[in-house]
Amino acid sequence: MDAIIIAWNALTQGWAIPACVFGVVWGIFGGAMPGISPSIAMALLLPFTYGMDPVAAIVMLAAVYVGAEYGGSIPAILIRTPGTNSAAATTIDGYEMSRQGKAGLALGISLACGTIGGLFGLAMLILMTEPLARVALAFTPPAYFSLGVLGLSVIAGLSGGSLVKGLIAGILGFMVATVGTDPVSGVPRFIFGEADLLGGIRPILAMIGLFAVSEMLVQISEPDWVKAKERSLRLEFPDWTLWKRLIPSQLIGGTIGLFEGLTPGGGGTIAAFLSYNEAKRWSKHPEEFGKGSPEGVAAPECANNVVTGSALIPLLSLGIPGSNSAAILLGGLLIHGLAPGPMLFERAPDVVYGLYGGLLVANALMFVIGLIILPPCLWLVNRPKPYLIAFILALVFAGVFSVQQSIFDIGLVLGFGVAGYLMKRLDMPFLPMVLGVVLGPMVESNYRRSLVLSDGDYFVFLQDPISLGLLIAAAGLLAYSIRRERRAGRTEPSA
């Protein structure tokens, strides 16, 4: 009860609520811009927090995080351009629904499930911070390696009917991730004298190229402009029958989002892909995944919004920023002389409980603001196709340039666009490639760190109980997917 009173006072005395409103709007706007990640959207506001009241400053940054994680799904669904890394999984079925004239429903599912996910993450943050923080501490380099392997095991489920092609795409993505400075020795790899490649290739550039630019190349290459189905301009929410169908996928998304948020380095992207794969595995309609399944939107959206709450657990309780966004929030706390950790709850309860209250308000506001801004977004994507292609390309190029103010990055995105176009023409799935790009650095660096720490003993991956558990889960997932693909292969010819 005291906590509620403290939170109420912290939020109502001062500028916390207006800061929260501004933060959510800014976050949704930033998240919807391709290339502007939640952490960049937060970092852009960080300088303004110097002169602010600590509660308002922290609430505003957290609200940006909440808004941006949701905002990334809007272009992912409407124009096949994931605004953030974690929205990439939403693109698969969200965009398919949009193509089928169900963009309003896809956006409604994304908004509702995102809000539910955000509230679930917040509830876990409030209720389970202490016990769950211990899980985060238990993660060692072998466990991180195995976590990455578990993420990669999803490739089998995302291969779209050809495991060999899916694995090829996954390895190609991993190869992209090896470009840049070697994480252990610092040797430059595969940069061919290009200084812009020293820092590696950002996953968001690969995603924008593979999803958005390749789609534009495919669209323009169609000889006849096939008119898209008349799309609804209305935002729709699922009816009760559909809600019942979405509950399991939300539970999956919620559980995976909770644990991925806890593990530093895990984050929304892995959570979204794992949730998508698990939702498909447990669904009564797995054949609809990849063809516009509502569950394929609900699971990743719920998962990546849960992460906005669960990722703050190791930050607040242990002072460990598990993601770039959490690191920016840590910066915001430090600016105001607040060191995260167990003592924060005693030294600055107004900030901690104000943050909890602010996150609650931010999630509610995200829903309300979504209701207001989504209909105009739907109207925009129903403009004539030539305009749409022109505007999407301009938005993509501007967004990509804004990441590092680099023209070279636009060239990279065009290159990935060509790769995506060729892969599409060759029936090669590019989702595994995205997973390879995202998880490659995590897998390689932790694999090598583990071997350094264990003097080259490969059993280190089996001796750590978390690592062993994750490897067993990965093997189980892989075996299940291969079995399912074989079964599908056997039944297809007779169908």
Added chain:
Amino acid sequence: MHLGRDAVTGLGVLVFAVAYWLVADRLQVSLLADAVGADGVPKVLAVALAMLGALLAFSGWRAGPEPASAESVQSGAHLRAAGLLAVGCAYVVLMPIFGFALATWILIVVVAVYAGLAMSRNLVAIGAIAGGVFWFMFVKLLGISMPTGMWLELIG
């Protein structure tokens, strides 16, 4: 002998894997290197990719070539895609010269015309407004430094 699409793709993947392995093999060896080395993981990836490429080529060769009509339909489509790619490349070259707002204006007009709209005053006006809106969003709202272009310097 006509090879199927998968067979050609598999052979392409195989060649790429060999090239990648050769580049990995020439990576500098650091005094700080661990037992795996900077080239360790890339070489494992290259071998795995080569094996998968060979497997795809073999299964594609066994399956035989696809009907010729399916391929010929797409040749014009590739050219249209290449045209859009050329517009994108031109944008990369011209943005530092023209500046962000002007280059975006030109990009929108050119792409819309390429995609089938007729050139009109309306289109030019919409492109100009969009260029301005993009400039306002990224430069003013998000505070990102976008290229102003050389023409401003020429004007003084």
